[in-house]
Every structure is written in C-alpha cells, then in structure tokens.
Amino acid sequence: MGPIMFRKSQANQIKEFFTLPLKNNELAFFYLGVSGFLARSADQAVIFDPASFLKNDEVSALKKVDLMLFTHDHFDHFRAGDAQAIFKATGAAVLAEPKVANKLKDKIPPEKLVSAESGKTYAFGDVMANAVVGIHRGPIILYQIKIGGIMLFHGGDSGYVNLKDYHSQIAIVPVGRMSPTASPENAFKMASDIKPQVALTMHGSDKQKQEFEQKVKEAMPQTKVIIMQPFTMQTIAVQSPV
Numbered sequence: 001m002g003p004i005m006f007r008k009s010q011a012n013q014i015k016e017f018f019t020l021p022l023k024n025n026e027l028a029f030f031y032l033g034v035s036g037f038l039a040r041s042a043d044q045a046v047i048f049d050p051a052s053f054l055k056n057d058e059v060s061a062l063k064k065v066d067l068m069l070f071t072h073d074h075f076d077h078f079r080a081g082d083a084q085a086i087f088k089a090t091g092a093a094v095l096a097e098p099k100v101a102n103k104l105k106d107k108i109p110p111e112k113l114v115s116a117e118s119g120k121t122y123a124f125g126d127v128m129a130n131a132v133v134g135i136h137r138g139p140i141i142l143y144q145i146k147i148g149g150i151m152l153f154h155g156g157d158s159g160y161v162n163l164k165d166y167h168s169q170i171a172i173v174p175v176g177r178m179s180p181t182a183s184p185e186n187a188f189k190m191a192s193d194i195k196p197q198v199a200l201t202m203h204g205s206d207k208q209k210q211e212f213e214q215k216v217k218e219a220m221p222q223t224k225v226i227i228m229q230p231f232t233m234q235t236i237a238v239q240s241p242v
C-alpha cells in the first residue's frame, strides 16, 4: 500500500453495499485495494484478503459475512488483529493458507478456523470453496468459490499456475506490482485457463491494468475486463452457469 494516507470513512458505502438488491445472476463487489475484496450474492457474503484496509467504523458497518479468506501472510493481505476484529463484527468463518491459520490460532475459535489444503473443497453453509496452490514468494493459496450459485476465482498475487480445472464466471486476477510474481502476462494466462465472462483486476499499476485489458480484448473478446478503483463498488451480472 505504501504510506498510510488520509482516507475518508466509507462506512456508509459499506452499509449500502450490503443492502444492494441483487438478482440470482449477480454478484456485487467492493474493492478494498491490493487483493482485498468484499463480494456478495443476494444471500451470502465473503471477504478476501482484507489486510488492514478497513477502519474501525467500516468494520462495524459490515453485516453478515459468511466467509473470510486469506491467500497468504504478507502484510498487504493479512493482519492478525484486523482479521480478529472482522471476525468479531461478522462471525465469519475463516479459510486461510496454513501459515495464516497458524497465526490466528489464539484469535479465532477452532470451529470457525480452517487451514486450507490445496486440492480440497470446503463448504461453509451455502458458500463452497476450492483451495488451489499458487506460486509466490512464500506459500500462497488461491480460491475458487461458489457463491449464490456463481463461480468466482481469486488469484491472490500469484504468478501463473495451471488453472484449467477452475473455469469460473468471474475471475479476479493480479496484474502486477507490488507483487514480484504477478504480471499482465501471467494474469492473461490465468484468465485463458479460467475463461471468465468477467475479469476484475487487482494489484498492478495503471499501465499493467491496461496491458492486461488489451491482451484480453485481442485474444478473448468474449471476456469483459473491469478495472475497479479502491473503495468503489460494482454489481456484475453473469450468464447462466459455467
């Protein structure tokens, strides 16, 4: 993230995010920055890699969150104290890369904390999650989740790994800096495997985001790229199942 800068509280926007009416074929996204996203269907909500992006009153503004997912323990993805605060506010179950899970052992009750094993599938109420090993500086787990019947992939800030078994309607892919393993090329290869109807960018400079968008436009015209700015929200509609 770089230095912490003044940012106006978005607590009201977060409240609004949780009340957006959604159809069966829609998910709403609220981008927190880096790899941090809130995603919700009509009835379920998840949060990915929230790090310490949320201020106290924004954490309080969160409504029911079914699942909090952590890809790895780098500070721009995970902070133990913030994870605990979000858990307290929402009661969300936590699915986390094993190093992260280990750091949360004394902060999240064991029945709410799951250490993610690559290749395994987990169910949290009506939210399903597949854990997939990625490639990064240190261990990283990527997630394909099913929420509101829609398949959504989150690529952490991984480099390219084979994702041909993880076709999803929406993919959030890391397109570059500050990740040493992410790049527009790697994100494009991920998207080529996942074949999403919509690809959302995360990480990366503006130039890298545009580079990714250009590659997708040329080679995968059926996939729409959406570049979200931090602390904005967007509703995305998909066509029937993958």
Ligand SMILES: [Zn+2]
Pocket: 072, 074, 077, 136, 157, 179
């Ligand atoms: Zn990282």
